[in-house]
Amino acid sequence: MPDFLIKDVNSSTTLRFEGEIPTDLTGYDGCTFSVSASSHELSAVTKVYDIRPDQWTAFFKDLAVHWRGWQGVKDHESLEGHFRLEANTADSLGHIRLRFRLRGVDVPNLWVAEASLIIEAGQLDDLAKRAEAYFGMVVPA
Known part of the structure; x- marks a missing residue:
């Protein structure tokens, strides 16, 4: 799969x-992929290095399993901190806020872009399947 998109x-x-x-x-062993964010107010892209990209699959599968909501924040961050994703249960109607942070690679503290997007609980199974198709199956540690 060439990309994984969340809207x-x-x-x-x-x-x-x-x-x-x-x-x-x-x-x-590691790999590099890019993460880009786009909205009316934001356009940012960064390169991400990770040694366990399958853990992104695990993150999305965990959200799907707990589709009815959870306490606190579920989060995951790339190995070198260039990308971070946090999931908050936003409301009682099944909306989930995904807050993300992208950080520059060459000079990590030169720029940071943060924003959020809203997804619905009904999307979580599909997101988990598409995450697995892109990042791969979760490999036991």
């Missing part, structure tokens, strides 16, 4: 993961 249900905000994720990573 806000109420606006034009999108979060896109692009780049090939190797299926044969083992141990401390």
Whole structure:
């Protein structure tokens, strides 16, 4: 799968993961992919290095399992902190706020872009399946 796209249900905000994720990573093998965010007010892209891209699949599968909501924040961050994603149960109607942060790679503290998008609980199974198709199956540790 060439990319993995998440769209806000109420606006034009999108979060896109692009780049090939190797299926044969083992141990401390890593890969690089890009994450881009786009909205009326924001356009940002960063490169992300990770040694366990399958953990993004685990993150989205966990959201799908707990589609009725959860306490607190569920979050995941890339190995070097260039991308972070947080999921908050936003309301009693099944809306989930995904807050994301992208950070510059060459000079990490030079720029940071943060925004949110809203998804619905009914989308979580599909997001988990598309995350698995893009990032790969969760590999037992």
